[in-house]
Amino acid sequence: MVYRFNAIRAFGVISWLKVAQTAVSVIVLPVGYYLYLQGHMTLNSLYLATGVAGFALVMLCWMSYFFRRLVGILYVNESGTVLRVAHLSFWGRRQDTYCPVVDVMPLTETKDQPQSTLMCIRQYSGKQTFYLTLRHGHIVDKERFTQVFGEVGTRR
Template identity: 45%
Template structure:
């Protein structure tokens, strides 16, 4: 292991709570509409419930868009040629990417510095960008980290 983000468990919990919130909001909608058409509840309740469900969906999309790009852990194999990057999925699970070290851009290549709160993890071969933080995360193996991302000075 060369890097870890201790707060990844919190992000995972928030990601799953957003899924639960959206599911509850969507499940509540049909009965509210049914009661409205039966004349039991006013239109204000229907519009309020629909607004909450739509807002929950938008927030789910926004939050998962961010959470899926946060790196939780990085590992370097013993031969120091493959970087294993762990990040969250849409459902809050763990996804591992295996990248050749030669394909990973250094901090100098991405234009980031060590002093920045959020640093980009980019590849030469693809447009996908992941993010990690040297401020909130912990560099476990400084030598191996510098082999992949350049010096930490």
């Protein structure tokens, strides 16, 4: 283990709750339309319910996009050739992604500043981009972290 972000579990719970909240609001929406057709609900209330469900769906997409790219733990194998990135899935569960260390772009080659809240982990192949926070996360093994990402404090 070279890096750990302890708050990733809280983000997993938030992600799961957001999925559940969106599901409930979208499932309840047909009931609202039925109640409107029966005359038990006003049109303004129906608009409000539709707006809440639509907003919940948009926020689910946005939050899921961000949470799936937020790094919880970084591992490097013993030989230093493979980086394992532990991040969240759409459902808020842990998902591991493996990539060769030679394909990982050093942080010195990115436009991010070391004091930034989020820094991008990019691959030369452009397959995926992840985000890690050095401000709120903890580098467990500085030597291995430097082998993969270069010196954090230096800029070109």
